Amino acid sequence: MREISVDLIRDTVARLAVEACCRLPESTLAAMHRARACELSPTGRDVLDQLIQNADIAEKENVPICQDTGLAVVFAEIGQEVHITGGLFEDAVNQGIAKGYTEGYLRKSSVEEPLFERRNTGDNTPAVIHTRLVAGDRITLRLAPKGAGSENKGALHMLVPADGIEGVKKAVLETVRHAGASPCPPMVIGVGIGGNMELACLCAKKACARDVESRNPDPRYAKLEEELLDMVNRLGTGPAGLGGSVTAFKVNVEFCATHIASLPVAVNINCNAARHAEAVL
């Protein structure tokens, strides 16, 4: 068994929180530059210029790209041969989030209960933690802070098998059309197909947190990603929703096994600040 201390987990999560919120991934920045080169609308090009300049300021001054530094979504892959020492894994992740969001001057946007008092927890905990046990003696931590402007515009569509590929395309298109300018386009769109209700949503979230330069390894789904992107960009929503030819940088699709009677489709939208940071311990 390889030992990994909760202190290392806590400090790594804290570092990833600041890194993800203040430094746009190079691939997302490259996608912005590509969009700037091909956007047809002059207003859209102005918006993209602002976003590129904004990413530059955020990185140089180590300040958040967006004031909504989100709920902290953590994907953790824990090797079965790891022994976590000194405390509990989830406590360490939450301590890391509290530390990163406090010391890094990130906004605390988590309320402890959704309906009555909605009291802010004050340190952006609890994180949303998705843990998988995997082979090996490493821990991979991927932090994808997610703002509410885009998160609020996601949707789950419980289709049936007869709806097929056309049904999936219609569900994605209608969700993005309805989202309009609110999720801060150009966006990255995560689509989860299959599973059941909760698994489709988790697939969509994973797709959303995937890099813009990644492709689904299955060529059929990679082709679907391209077709969906082309369709979405024909909506004309454009940068900041002010009209234009680039509504999304990328559509990422994840799929999984499903029931013989089901075709769940979840759409999780990410904003132009498609942020994530990863570390392997």
Place this chain on the structure above:
Amino acid sequence: MPSTHHLVTPLSKDDIRKLRAGDLAFISGTIYAARDAAHKRMTEALDAGRPLPFNPEGQLIYYVGPSPAKPGRPIGSAGPTTSGRMDAYTPRLLKLGLAGMIGKGNRSRAVMDAIRDNVCVYFAATGGAAALISRCIRSYTVLAWPELGPEALAAMEVEDFPVTVVADCFGTDLYEEGRKPYQHI
């Protein structure tokens, strides 16, 4: 061709009538930061017959919940939040003399009608350009409800804050019109 305007708050009805959907504007002066919780509190104050913490006449509300200021800075990153969440509260404020709002995203029919009927304006700031926008903000002073943290009602001094006119007082909505030339589906 869209025009460019340099505006100083408070705005007069004449200022507002010159604005057309799609125009650019650079705003200077005092604007008021408020989002979900502050709007709820303002509405509760009005229901109880109490005055608002600021005189809304000719003023602009900016929908923003900034990140914390680093030492030596007036404010952290401060881009717009989604305006639609404030739709339920907005028509009442516009009737009280508020000149308009700065935010992002589509508004309800009731808000669009209130903008037209009361000669008001809705501006969009660029969502996601929060670090860039914060450079236009000279000061940030909490006026009410400090316990709301980033949702407190605050006065902000801004200089040449860049915005786009989304809804003008003639009923035009840039979110509807802007996409038409680029929509091919």
